[in-house]
Amino acid sequence: MKLITRFILIYLIITVIVLGIGGVISYFIIKDEIDRELTWEFMERIDRVTYLLEHGRRFHPRRNVDGDRNLVVHQLEYPVEERIEVGDTLIYSDRLEQSEQNVKVSAYRNIDGRSYYISTYGAMIEPDDITEAVIKTLLWILGMQIIGAIGVGFLVSGRLFKPFRETLNKIANFKLQKKEYVPAEKTGVKEFNDLNRFVEEMTRKAVSDYKNLKEFAENASHELQTPLAIAKGKLELLTETPLTEEQYKYVESLEKSVKKLSRLSESLALLTKIENHEFENxxxxxxxxxxxxxxxxxxxxxxxxxxxxxxxxxxxxxxxxxxxxxxxxxxxxxxxxxxxxxxxxxxxxxxxxxxxxxxxxxxxxxxxxxxxxxxxxxxxxxxxxxxxxxxxxxxxxxxxxxxxxxxxxxxxxxxxxxxx
CATH class of the missing domain: 3.30.565.10 (Histidine kinase-like ATPase, C-terminal domain)
Incomplete structure (x- = not known):
C-alpha cells in the first residue's frame, strides 16, 4: 500500500470517528435548543394571556382562546400557588390521523383575587427527524471530506512527494560498480533534505568502502601470486636436485600446499568479484x-x-x-x-x-x-x-x-x- 493511500485511509477513519461523536453531540444540542425555544415561545403566550387578564380581559371557561386550539385558559374555583409546569403530552393530529408528541407548558396564576389555569402546547420535532437531519448533514460533510482528501492526496502524491519518489528511484538504480554516489538535492521539505543528505553520506561511504575492498582483493591476489609462483618454481628446481626419499616427500607436500594456496587466492578473489556483482552484463x-x-x-x-x-x-x-x-x-x-x-x-x-x-x-x-x-x-x-x-x-x-x-x-x- 502506498504511503499516501495509507494516509488518506487513516485520515478518513479519524474523520468518521470524529463525525460520529460530533453527530451524537449535535443531536442532543439541537434537541435541547429546540425544546428550549419551544418552551420560551409558550412562556411568551402565557405571559401575554396573563397581561390580558391583568387588564380586565375575560375568557370563556374551558374554551380555546380566540380560536387557538393550542391555548386553553379557565378560571379555577380555589386559590393556587403560582407555578409553571413543563412536560410532554400526546395530542391527536387530524392531519396525520395519529397521536403526536407535544411540548406542554402549564401555568397557575392569581390575578385580582382570582385563580387561573393557563395551558399551551405545540408539536415538537421528533427525535427521528432530528436524527435524520443530523445524519444527512454528516453524510454531506463526509462526502466533501472524502472528495477533499482524495484531491489533496493526488496533489500531495504528485507534487509534495515528488522529491521522495525521485530519491527512491536513485537508490533503486544505485550500483556500486559505477562507483558513483547519490548526490543530495535540496527540496522545500526539511525531512526530504535530511533523507537526501543521509542517502548521499551512505552511498558515498559505500562507494569508498567498495573501492578499498576491491583494491585490497585485487592487490592481495596479485601480490600473493608472485611469491607463490616463485615458491612453486623453486620447489620444482629443488625436485631436480639429489634428495633423499624423506626430503622429496617434504618437497612434494610443500608443493601441494603452494598449489592449494594459489587456488585459494584465486577462488577468494573470484568470490569477491561475484559478491560485488562485477558480472552483470x-x-x-x-x-x-x-x-x-x-x-x-x-x-x-x-x-x-x-x-x-x-x-x-x-x-x-x-x-x-x-x-x-x-x-x-x-x-x-x-x-x-x-x-x-x-x-x-x-x-x-x-x-x-x-x-x-x-x-x-x-x-x-x-x-x-x-x-x-x-x-x-x-x-x-x-x-x-x-x-x-x-x-x-x-x-x-x-x-x-x-x-x-x-x-x-x-x-x-x-x-x-x-x-x-
Missing amino acids: NESINLSDVIKESLEAFREFIALNNLTVETEIEDDVHINMHPVLADILWTNLFQNAIRHNVENGKIRIHLEERKLVIANTGEDPEVNPDQLFERFRKAEQSSESIGLGLSIIKRIVDQNHLSIVYTYSDNWHRIEIRLK
Missing part, C-alpha cells in the same frame, strides 16, 4: 553447448580418473547469465563431481529446459549437507579441496535468481539447479 547462453564443450575438454582427465560419465542433455537449453559466470558455474560443478568421486566411479549429467542435475558416486559427507554451500565447508575434511567450490556455485545461483538443492542418497551426491 547478462546474455543468452547455450548451456547445452557449454556442457558438451567442457566434457570434450575434460575427456582425458575423466579417463585418467577412471570415471564413467552418463549424459542426457537436451539441445539448445538457454539461460540468461554472464558468459564468465556460466562457464565458472559448470566448471565448478563438474570439477566437484570429479574431485569428490571414488575410484571407478560414475557421473550422471541431466539437462533439460527447466533444470540441470549432476550426480556423482562418493563417500558419505562428513558435515551436514545444508552447510556445504558455506565457505570452507568440505564433504571430506581430509581432501585437497579448499572448500570454496560449492560456495562459488551458490553465489552465482543466488545472483541469477535460480535455486539449488544438494542431496545425498545411496552413495550418490546429487546437485539440482532449477533454471526456471
